[in-house]
Amino acid sequence: MSAHQDPFTQVAELTTQLRHHEYLYYGMDAPEITDAQYDALMNELKALEAAHPELLSPDSPTQRVGGRPAEGFQKVPHSRPMLSLDNAYNAEELADWDRRVHELAGNLPVKYIAELKLDGLSLALHYEIGTDGNARLVRGLTRGDGSIGEDVTSNVRTMKSIPLTIPAARLKKSGLIDQHDQHAIEIRGEIVMPLATFKKANAEREAAGLAPAANPRNFAAGTIRTLDPNIVAQRRLDFYAYFLILNGEYNPAGQHATLETLTALGFRVNPHRDTFSTPEQLMTFIDKAEAERETLGYEIDGVVIKVDSQTTQLRLGYTGRAPRWAIAYKYTARAGITQVLEIQVTVGRTGKLTPLAVLKPVSIGGTTVVRAGLFNADEVARLGVRTGSWVKVERGGDVIPKIAEVVPRPETDAGIPEAAEPFQMPDHCPVCGTLAEHTEGEVDTYCINIDCPARLVQSLLYFSHRGVMNIEGLGEALVVQLLNSGLVKSIADLYTLTEEQLLTLERVGKKSAESLLTQIEKSKDAGLARVLMGLGIPFVGERTAELLAAEFGTVQAVENASQEDLEKVQEVGPKVAASVHDFFQNEPNRALVTRLAELGLKLTAEKKQRTTQLEGLTFVLTGTFPTLSREEAKEKIESAGGKVSGSVSKKTNYVVAGEEAGSKLTKAQELKIEIIDEPKLLELLTQKPPAHLS
DSSP, X not given: OOTTSOHHHHHXXXXXXXXXXXXXXXXXXXXXXXXXXHHHHHHHHHHHHHHOGGGOOTTOGGGGSOOOOOSOOOEEEOSSOOOOOOEEXXXXXXXXXXXXXXXXXXXXXXXXXXXXXXXXXXXXXXXXXXXXXXXXXXXXXXXXXXXXXXXXXHHHTTOTTSOSEEOHHHHHHHTHHHHHOOSEEEEEEEEEOOHHHHHHHHHHHHHTTOOOOSOHHHHHHHHHTOSOHHHHHHHTOEEEEEEEEETTEEOTTOHHHHHHHHHXXXXXXXXXXXXXXXXXXXXXHHHHHHHHGGGSSSOEEEEEEEESXXXXXXXXXXXXXXXTTEEEEEOOOEEEEEEEEEEEEEEOTTOEEEEEEEEEEEEETTEEEEEEEOOSHHHHHHHTOOTTOEEEEEESSOSSOEEEEEOOOOTTOOSOOOOSSOOOOOSBOTTTOOBXXXXXXXXOEEEOOTTOHHHHHHHHHHHHSTTTTOOTTOOHHHHHHHHHHTSOSSGGGGGGOOHHHHTTSTTOOHHHHHHHHHHHHHHTTSOHHXXXXXXXXXXXXXXXXXXXXXXXXXXXXXXXXXXXXXXTSTTOOHHHHHHHHHHHHSHHHHHHHHHHHHTTOOOBOOOOOOOOTTTTOEEEEESBOSSOOHHHHHHHHHHTTOEEEXXXXXXXXXXXXXXXXXXXXHHHHHTTOEEEOHHHHHHHHTSOOXXXXX
């Protein structure tokens, strides 16, 4: 590049070059330059932008990495629901689906396109076209509950396989602008973590004394939802595109043409795909993909099959939860035979004691497996597993696979002998020695000491999670340091930390110490529901914590509530009520709550005012409503004394139906149950209470 060019031209040319090389490397897997050459171009652009900050644009290639950690993620409705897929597990089920497709399609053409089912997490990318004709990334949403996702834009911007800008030239070449005059483009696809990245990250975690992540899918999901974009950038996630939505509608050209268009636009599209006409042809592709899955470099768990033509897709339509024009063929779990060397007992965040089988190393699907989950004592007894047993171990991408069954001991076995006595869950916590608690009729056993060292790492991480107390900066490495140094021996000790203490820890500077203390202080105002969640009471998640906080108003009222009082709370059954009651009967737990109150945490909530307009009535919700989300409609019904059920039965009083209502609507019609819409529901909410309650 000529040094005599003006800075504006230099920045523009470097930006164009970097976008071109990103497209070749991340979209086409066909780089033209080395990493060092790419880095040199990037450094040159950074230097120019530093010298001329007025030339720095938000979609510059230099802006992928960096930025301060976010405060939290906004929830945003999807333009169209991100639906699940129905599954097939064998050739017969696939053939049956093919038969139903042809019956519903009538005289319309049926041709299929098969794509690998990537084992990752779904993402929706929104682009808007500017006056210059370029489409710029404005939002990235997780799948969420399918209707509402979380805005993770700051994180997806760090992923180099996601274009920040789609150049006008590519848009015009694809025909999107000329044919449709598009102003809103949405790309949907899958985020995956390459296996090489996953293995490296797990090795680093284990070296730091942390438990390995369960699998690439979970690690990728946790990464994309972290509040620090720099962490996302370091983990090098990949994005594969598979859907294109134009102004809220699927690309009318069909799925095969959509994938070709996505490639032309600069997105990475999985190359393992093809079109077929019969189930037999599909099974050939499915079997070939399964045979090659260990060579891919990322996890897959099956093949997705879609009807190619959008016209035929529209004829087929949807069920309540899935399109009729697509299906996922799921592979069976991979398995191996090995011997159980020992049955250990681990202690989780909630204090649950879980048996874990330590195995003679066995290779399953290219991964060496040395541990397998046994879940609880009942499962161990059901399987008949003992130390020394030979077992079939199944792995579906998890680091901790499961034992499927005990198998006959090989005649050539030279391993350890089988234990004489069956496994028994210990009476005391294997870590802190506290008497373990096992409720009659329940399968799980718990350590009830909330300050048990085995619980504390996970308890502190959960307590500080953005969805709980939202203490940003309290990551795994720092938690381990705090515990090892003795600075923290309880959740409450977080609120006594000082800057001087934090500065004694490795890789903690003055700025990060100040930031962490600010976050800890801010968390004191999180409120009663968040604290109840953070305490790790078994079976108490976000919804239950909110219900308890709204019902009782203070932590003292929750502490002193009888099990019967707790069971009166809507959606709180005997199992949950017993768990909450037992938790607060434990003196160390009550002492912890008292200490949190003394340290200034807000342990109160506004008591919810409930009405009785819908007392005694049961509702079922189906479809999409004009103004209310499903959760909002459910909340309004329950606040008025009604009950929301997930299925239609003779006990159902009303089915509230919106657009794209599914099988629940059909069932209601069959049972002659009254069907209402959103306006009618809102009308019921304003009526007088039933006569027997007035």
